[in-house]
Amino acid sequence: MKTSQLFQTALEPDALHTFFHDVRQTSERLAEPLSDADATVQSMADASPAKWHLAHTTWFFEAMVLKPFVPAYKTFDEDFHFLFNSYYETLGARQPRPRRGMITRPTLSHILDYRKHVDHALDALLRASPGQRVAELVELGCHHEQQHQELLLTDILHLFAQNPLHPAYRDPRPVTVETADLSPLSFTAFDEAIVEIGHGPVGFAYDSEGPRHRVLVEPFRLANRLVTNAEWADFVNDGGYQKSLLWLSEGWAKVQAEGWSQPLYWEERDGQNWMMTLRGFQPVDPTAPVTHISYFEADAFATWSGKRLPTEFEWETAAQGIAIQGNFLDTHRFRPKPASPHVGGLQQMFGDVWEWTRSAFLPYPRFRTVEGAVGEYNGKFMSGQFVLRGGSCVTPPGHMRASYRNFFPGHARWQFSGLRLAEDA
Numbered sequence: 001m002k003t004s005q006l007f008q009t010a011l012e013p014d015a016l017h018t019f020f021h022d023v024r025q026t027s028e029r030l031a032e033p034l035s036d037a038d039a040t041v042q043s044m045a046d047a048s049p050a051k052w053h054l055a056h057t058t059w060f061f062e063a064m065v066l067k068p069f070v071p072a073y074k075t076f077d078e079d080f081h082f083l084f085n086s087y088y089e090t091l092g093a094r095q096p097r098p099r100r101g102m103i104t105r106p107t108l109s110h111i112l113d114y115r116k117h118v119d120h121a122l123d124a125l126l127r128a129s130p131g132q133r134v135a136e137l138v139e140l141g142c143h144h145e146q147q148h149q150e151l152l153l154t155d156i157l158h159l160f161a162q163n164p165l166h167p168a169y170r171d172p173r174p175v176t177v178e179t180a181d182l183s184p185l186s187f188t189a190f191d192e193a194i195v196e197i198g199h200g201p202v203g204f205a206y207d208s209e210g211p212r213h214r215v216l217v218e219p220f221r222l223a224n225r226l227v228t229n230a231e232w233a234d235f236v237n238d239g240g241y242q243k244s245l246l247w248l249s250e251g252w253a254k255v256q257a258e259g260w261s262q263p264l265y266w267e268e269r270d271g272q273n274w275m276m277t278l279r280g281f282q283p284v285d286p287t288a289p290v291t292h293i294s295y296f297e298a299d300a301f302a303t304w305s306g307k308r309l310p311t312e313f314e315w316e317t318a319a320q321g322i323a324i325q326g327n328f329l330d331t332h333r334f335r336p337k338p339a340s341p342h343v344g345g346l347q348q349m350f351g352d353v354w355e356w357t358r359s360a361f362l363p364y365p366r367f368r369t370v371e372g373a374v375g376e377y378n379g380k381f382m383s384g385q386f387v388l389r390g391g392s393c394v395t396p397p398g399h400m401r402a403s404y405r406n407f408f409p410g411h412a413r414w415q416f417s418g419l420r421l422a423e424d425a
């Protein structure tokens with residue numbers, strides 16, 4: 001099956017050229033507040049240094065586009081192929097993921113030179129009307145880099161959270177606790193239906209978002225907003241982390257082994273909950289959505305509430321037809337925002353925090369892996385992970401779709417992940 005049937009493209013040549021430059025500039029702007037040391041240290045095996053993100057996204061264009069399609073392209077540095085290949089077995093050996101922080105050389109400034117070199121070559125290629133296959137791969141490379149922009153920020157947050165000085169990635173505006181009232185929790189009912197799920201024929205999508213297919217969705221009800229920090233504090237204060245019956249077995253084992261007693265970045269000081277954010281150490285905002293929780297915590301909370309997590313099909317049913325607007329990266333808030341108490345219907349479907357669903361990340365019916373290295377992009381990760389929907393406060397605008405399927409293992413907590421309750425109707 002050809003790539004064009006799976007990684008769909010949306011853009012005309014000029015628009016693609018503009019998109020490419022915007023994405024490349026955005027990554028560098030996001031790295032501007034970082035020192036070489038900030039950009040080099042790796043805080044855990046799951047996180048990557050910012051320098052590595054900047055180089056790997058560049059390597060992707062070099063390995064997938066320039067080397068195969070531009071015979072005259074001069075490789076910037078042959079060693080970079082080993083250093084910045086992420087997980088592409090078909091492209092050869094690579095630096096082990098947990099040891100990406102050992103790459104103290106090349107320096108950040110040398111990586112920025114690497115980016116310029118590849119940008120220059122891509123620029124020339126795009127000006128020369130490179131054809132459909134190259135256009136598809138460049139567009140994929142841009143969406144890939146947008147994914148890494150979010151990871152760069154969540155990995156920096158994890159890194160800065162390990163620093164006893166709690167440095168702020170950006171200055172501490174807006175300061176913290178909102179005065180808005182808590183939006184009351186209500187539920188929207190959806191009738192039983194056979195629903196079309198997955199991305200349609202128009203616009204870019206990852207392979208895992210298709211093929212579009214029919215799903216029988218039983219009647220259900222979906223919460224109008226995300227679960228808040230105040231509600232999470234009630235769960236904590238009610239002993240939610242001590243009641244084994246609320247937890248999936250694997251989750252309870254994590255609670256015991258890791259000593260989980262609150263969301264990842266929460267810390268109690270003088271009787272008040274504080275948390276690490278990209279704007280430094282801040283009081284927890286009770287009306288804002290809870291974030292940095294694992295699937296297992298989300299599931300336990302839902303059980304404690306007498307509800308459940310939605311399936312990804314229920315979530316997509318509810319999201320279809322809703323404008324893709326919300327608190328994304330371009331608000332520069334860098335934190336999830338409280339729901340409005342004055343708005344009816346479903347809120348916060350897009351942006352703020354990724355919403356855990358109870359659906360395993362599995363191939364849709366008739367899914368086939370793309371041929372070649374790009375086939376390793378999503379398909380080989382379809383085991384042992386759960387789907388999250390809707391994007392977060394650090395997802396680049398324009399990167400989100402109702403059909404978008406993010407995925408992480410059930411124990412992952414360092415992403416901007418939260419939850420929305422659902423129930424059977």
Ligand SMILES: [Fe+2]
Binds near residue numbers: 056148
């Ligand atoms: Fe990647």
